[in-house]
Amino acid sequence: MKPLQDYLVVDFSQFLSGPSASLRLADLGARVIKIEKPGTGDICRTLYTSDLIMNGESSVFHTINRNKESFAIDFKQPEELAKLKKLLAKADVVLHNFRPGVMERVGLSYEDVKAINPQVVYGEISGFGANGTLKAMPGQDLLLQSLTALTWLNGNDGDGPVPMGLSIVDMLAGAHLAQGILAALYRKVMHQTGALVQVSMLESAFDFQFETITTFYNDGGELPQRSKSNNANAYLGAPYGIYETKNGYLALAMGEIPVLANLLACDALQAYPENRFELRNEIKEVLAKHLKTQDTAYWLNILEPADIWCSDVLNYEQLFAQEGFKVLDFVQEVQMQDGYRYKTTRCPIKIDGESFIADKGSPKLGQDNEKIIKEFID
C-alpha cells in the first residue's frame, strides 16, 4: 500500500521547485491536482530545453508533472474562486511557489484556506523568504547559485565562478518542502492540527552548504580555496579529484599518498610521505602527469583490488549500457491521456522492497476539469 493513498494535494506551483515536491507526493501515492491558468497553464509547458518538444510541450514539463491531474481555472474571477474553494476545502495539502504576497492578493493565503479547511497543510516555496532586501528578486536557480556562493566551490582555482549544470537549488527546495509537508502530515494525524510549511530557495541553498558554511565560520573566515587543478572539493586534500588518463578519465577519492605511490609505481609521489593539505596542488600535479601515461582500465585494475576508492568516469551512453544500471529498472514508460507514451525516471525511494511505479503521464492543460468539477464542486 502506498503511504499517501487517499490523500489529496492541490498544487498551484509552476516551473520546477514546487512541482518536484508534488511529484514526490504523487510517487508516494497522493492524488495531485495541478491548478493552471486557462490558455497558457504552467509556464514550464512552453519552457523549451534544447528545442525538445514532446507531444507539443517541453520535456521538462513532462518529466516533473507525470502522475498528476490538471484543473484549468481562472480563480481571479470571484465565481471561479468560489468553485475552487470547494475543492480546497477537501484538500489534505495545498502548495504554491508564487512570490510573497501573490496568494494573499487573490484571497488564497494560508489564513484564507485555513478558514475553510482548518487542518490543511499549506506548503510554500519562495525564492528568498518574505523578509529582507532580496525578497523581490526572482527565485531562479542560476541566480540563487550565484548569490549563495555555490559557484565558487566547483571548477579549479583561477576558473572564476562555475555553476552546477542542473537546477540544484530548485530540487533541494522541493525536497525540503516534501519533507516538511510529510512531517506536518504526521503531526496532523497525531495532534489534529494543520500547518503552514515554508521553505525558501535561499535557505535550501545554505543548507546544501552546511559543511562549508560551518567550516568558514569556525576557520577564521577563510574563503574556500579550490585546488589549482583536478579540484572536486575545496576543503579536501589530494588526491580527491578527477584525472585524465591516456584514453579517458579516472576519479580518485581517498588514499594515502605513499600507498598510491607504490601501487601506481610513481616515484615522484614518494616525495610526499605526509599528505599535508597545503601540498595538494603539488601532489595533484604529480599525479595528473603520471596518470596520463596509461589507460583508465590499467589503473583501475591495480587500484580496485587494493581497495582504493576510485572509478571510471562515464557519460550517459556508457552508463545506460552498464548492467548495474539496467538491473535497477530506473527508467519507466508512462502514457498520457491521448495515448502519447514517453520514457522518464521513477521515484528513487523503495518501501518494503517495491519501487513506486505509476503508468500515468503528464496531463494536457485542463484535461481533468469535468471530472474534478463533478466530484468536488457541483
Add this chain to the structure above:
Amino acid sequence: MKPLQDYLVVDFSQFLSGPSASLRLADLGARVIKIEKPGTGDICRTLYTSDLIMNGESSVFHTINRNKESFAIDFKQPEELAKLKKLLAKADVVLHNFRPGVMERVGLSYEDVKAINPQVVYGEISGFGANGTLKAMPGQDLLLQSLTALTWLNGNDGDGPVPMGLSIVDMLAGAHLAQGILAALYRKVMHQTGALVQVSMLESAFDFQFETITTFYNDGGELPQRSKSNNANAYLGAPYGIYETKNGYLALAMGEIPVLANLLACDALQAYPENRFELRNEIKEVLAKHLKTQDTAYWLNILEPADIWCSDVLNYEQLFAQEGFKVLDFVQEVQMQDGYRYKTTRCPIKIDGESFIADKGSPKLGQDNEKIIKEFID
C-alpha cells in the same frame, strides 16, 4: 510543537548520507541516538577537511551530528547485542548506511529488528542497491558523480568532466531517505504497519538528473552538449550562464536576445533576432565580450529595472555581509556537553512561521551511554 516530538531514532549510519537524514529528523523534533563503535566511533569524527579540527574532531562531524546523542557499544559481542536490542525494541526508526550484507551478518537486518519491534520503520542507504555488478563498490560521493555522468553537465564543452564541489549525492540520498521515513511513519499511524525504506546513492543521483535523463531518452540518445563558454545548463540556450564583467561577474538566466541587445546597447547582438538554440555559442561569445566593458553594478542597474533575470555573483564574505542573509538568522550557535560552542547552520524548513532551533551540539563518543543504559536497558 515539533512534528516528531517523542519520537525515537536509533542511527547506525556514518559519514554523510545517513547522518544527514537523521539530522533532519532531529531538526523536526526526534530524539536521535547515534550508535558508535567504542574507541573510534563514526569515521567522520576523524575525517578532516582542510585541517580544521574543532574541539578534537572534524568540522564535518560537528556539522552533521549536532542535536544527537552518542551510545558507544560493541554490538559484535553477543551480550552487547542483547543490550542493544532492548533499545531497538523501543525505536520508532532504525537506520544505517552500511554496505549490503553487513547488518544481516551482525543479526540486525530488517527482519531481525522487526522480530523484536514489529512496527519499526527501518531505513537504509546503500551505494548501488543490493543487486547488479556495482553493488560491491564503495558508495562514495565523487565516485557516484563520476559513474552517473553528472560530471559531464558542469563546466564548458572541452573541459572534460567537472565534478560538483560538494557531496551532492550523499545529501540527496539523505534527503530521499528522510522523505521515505516520514511517509512510512504516516502510514504506520494510519495502518499500524512498519516499513523497510531503501534508498541508493545511485538512484538518488539519477533522480537528480530526471530532466536530463528524460530528455536524453526522448531526444534520440544525443549526449548533453555543454556550450563552448559560459555554460550553466547543457540544455538551455543563450544567455543562460555567468559572465565576466569589468570588475566581477554577472549571472544571466533568461531574456530575449533583441531585448537584451537594446538594454545593453550591444549592436552585435542585433544579428540574432531569433534565439535559436544552435546559435548559443555565438550569442554567448558576443555577450561575453560586451559584458566585460562595464562593471557588474552598471549592468544590474540597467537589467533589474527591466525585469531581466540577473544577479551579482557573490562569495561567502560578500554574501554574509548582505542584509538579506542576516535577516534569515540561518547561522545558529550550539553547545557541546563539555561547554565547547560553535556556529553552524539550522534546518531550512519552517513550520507555522518558526525555525527549528536546538542548542545541542554534536556528542562526544559515548557521552550518553549511562543515561541510555539506565533508561532502556537496565
